[in-house]
Amino acid sequence: MAVSSGFSSLLVVFIFLALEVFAPRAEADPRAFFVFGDSLVDSGNNNYLVTSARADAPPYGIDHPTHRATGRFSNGYNIPDLISMRIGSEPTLPYLSPELNGQKLLIGANFASAGIGILNDTGIQFVNIVRAPLQLEYFKEYQQRVSALIGAEKTKQLVHDALVLVTLGGNDFVNNYYLVPMSARSRQYSLQNYVPFIISEYKKILKRLYDLGARKVLVTGTGPLGCVPAELAQHSRNGECAAELQKASSLYNPQLDDMLTSLNNELGSHVFIGVNTKQMHNDFMSNPRAYGFVTSKIACCGQGPYNGIGLCTPMSNLCPNRDQYAFWDAFHPSEKANRIIVDQIMMGSTKYMNPMNLSTILALDSNKWSVELQQILDLHYVDLNGRIPNSFSESRFLQEPQVHL
Ligand SMILES: *[C@@H]1O[C@H](CO)[C@@H](O)[C@H](O)[C@H]1NC(C)=O
Numbered sequence: 001m002a003v004s005s006g007f008s009s010l011l012v013v014f015i016f017l018a019l020e021v022f023a024p025r026a027e028a029d030p031r032a033f034f035v036f037g038d039s040l041v042d043s044g045n046n047n048y049l050v051t052s053a054r055a056d057a058p059p060y061g062i063d064h065p066t067h068r069a070t071g072r073f074s075n076g077y078n079i080p081d082l083i084s085m086r087i088g089s090e091p092t093l094p095y096l097s098p099e100l101n102g103q104k105l106l107i108g109a110n111f112a113s114a115g116i117g118i119l120n121d122t123g124i125q126f127v128n129i130v131r132a133p134l135q136l137e138y139f140k141e142y143q144q145r146v147s148a149l150i151g152a153e154k155t156k157q158l159v160h161d162a163l164v165l166v167t168l169g170g171n172d173f174v175n176n177y178y179l180v181p182m183s184a185r186s187r188q189y190s191l192q193n194y195v196p197f198i199i200s201e202y203k204k205i206l207k208r209l210y211d212l213g214a215r216k217v218l219v220t221g222t223g224p225l226g227c228v229p230a231e232l233a234q235h236s237r238n239g240e241c242a243a244e245l246q247k248a249s250s251l252y253n254p255q256l257d258d259m260l261t262s263l264n265n266e267l268g269s270h271v272f273i274g275v276n277t278k279q280m281h282n283d284f285m286s287n288p289r290a291y292g293f294v295t296s297k298i299a300c301c302g303q304g305p306y307n308g309i310g311l312c313t314p315m316s317n318l319c320p321n322r323d324q325y326a327f328w329d330a331f332h333p334s335e336k337a338n339r340i341i342v343d344q345i346m347m348g349s350t351k352y353m354n355p356m357n358l359s360t361i362l363a364l365d366s367n368k369w370s371v372e373l374q375q376i377l378d379l380h381y382v383d384l385n386g387r388i389p390n391s392f393s394e395s396r397f398l399q400e401p402q403v404h405l
């Protein structure tokens with residue numbers, strides 16, 4: 001009996017170690033979340049920069065719990081905030097915020113900066129913004145800071161397990177190719193050749209993100225660029241979307257999807273998940289009333305036709321009920337529209353999420369952990385009679401734990 005109880009003690013020790021290492025993610029410890037990209041996902045980095053691309057004055061943030069202009073380009077929450085809520089986490093702080101310190105680093109970080117694009121020359125008029133290469137440098141610096149806090153191994157695991165969101169591309173059209181008539185890029189490339197060029201540059205950015213440890217990355221396409229209030233104001237006579245920008249997003253989005261598929265094939269894993277933002281927008285833009293909107297053409301905040309001219313400022317027209325507008329300002333969706341988008345990210349079919357939605361990713365992850373735990377236990381558990389049970393769950397160990405520690 002002495003031998004077998006010693007043996008079972010060893011087993012108990014082993015199994016507790018295994019549970020420790022392979023325990024499914026505890027509720028109290030949500031995964032980290034990292035955000036890269038432009039104004040659609042910037043949560044306030046530009047507040048700390050000398051740039052005109054900013055959202056730190058009212059009425060921005062009018063419906064945010066703080067009722068303050070936080071730097072988010074929304075009346076309230078933006079897409080990253082709503083994703084954080086879905087994964088059970090606090091909103092990630094802007095990387096440039098002095099509040100992002102200590103334990104708060106473990107929640108993740110938002111590196112996005114309004115005005116930037118895939119290309120370095122996108123948004124040059126905004127002067128001092130954090131372009132994609134610098135966002136990735138900051139991600140590296142972030143990991144060094146976290147390593148100092150929890151060690152290199154745990155930091156690597158935190159980054160591997162994290163969810164990442166990347167939103168880029170819209171500005172490479174609006175604030176580059178089509179910024180002015182006869183722009184430098186439009187003289188250099190036809191639209192047909194510009195799109196593959198920016199897609200190939202995007203691929204390099206995503207590869208770098210992979211090299212820095214990202215393993216679960218949501219990549220959004222562009223919305224229907226020609227249908228935003230800013231474009232309607234400039235190009236539309238009867239509310240029809242601007243043809244050139246619609247053509248641009250029709251070329252861009254399928255090529256982005258193809259690039260993500262080929263990247264996943266090269267990596268041998270579904271690291272990158274395509275988010276069909278255009279389809280999500282098209283749903284509520286083609287039938288706004290079905291989603292509770294009175295309009296998907298007129299911005300809530302702005303001036304001129306469609307409230308699409310200039311910036312949203314304290315002097316602008318402001319709609320009384322933001323939930324009735326698909327667009328908050330001339331370019332950016334309202335919180336209500338962001339909620340519809342994040343619902344689809346979470347639960348949409350393959351028409352919206354390629355190859356799978358976020359709830360599937362989260363479920364697969366927790367399932368993967370329990371399968372690994374099962375395999376480890378099956379591999380190493382030998383019952384007290386020296387029999388090898390078919391599986392851990394089949395053994396009597398769970399029903400009659402013999403703890404002799
Ligand atoms: C953008 O800038 C980074 C460094 O700041 C450089 O490494 C990269 O090659 C540039 N990209 C292009 C397309 O020029």
Ligand SMILES: *[C@@H]1O[C@H](CO)[C@@H](O)[C@H](O)[C@H]1NC(C)=O
Nearest residue numbers: 347348349350356357359360
């Ligand atoms: C997306 O999520 C929903 C709800 O969790 C699920 O029923 C559905 O099958 C998922 N679709 C895909 C394509 O993953």
